[in-house]
Amino acid sequence: MTLQMMPENRTPAAGTAETPDVLELRWERIAPERYRALCGEECVGFVDVVGAVFVVLAGARYDRAEEIAQTLDFDRVTELLERSSR
Numbered sequence: 001m002t003l004q005m006m007p008e009n010r011t012p013a014a015g016t017a018e019t020p021d022v023l024e025l026r027w028e029r030i031a032p033e034r035y036r037a038l039c040g041e042e043c044v045g046f047v048d049v050v051g052a053v054f055v056v057l058a059g060a061r062y063d064r065a066e067e068i069a070q071t072l073d074f075d076r077v078t079e080l081l082e083r084s085s086r
Contacts, residue, residue, distance in 0.1 A: 025081060033049040034047070044059075044084065044085035045068075046059075047077055054071050055069075055070050068084060
């Protein structure tokens with residue numbers, strides 16, 4: 001996924017049931033260059049968009065989240081946050 005393809009908000013389609021064993025990350029845009037990653041109802045991290053770089057932060061609160069990576073690939077962001085939330 002490229003920077004131009006970043007989601008405004010990415011939520012499950014209406015009427016679809018999530019299974020408790022497999023929860024996908026959903027994205028909420030909370031600022032012009034910041035996204036919150038949610039797994040179910042739990043916040044697992046944030047992504048700051050700095051130019052073409054995605055700065056990945058793991059944690060439930062932005063002020064205490066820890067930077068775990070910087071990448072140019074949004075698919076890598078998802079992979080890192082899914083791994084850190086387990």
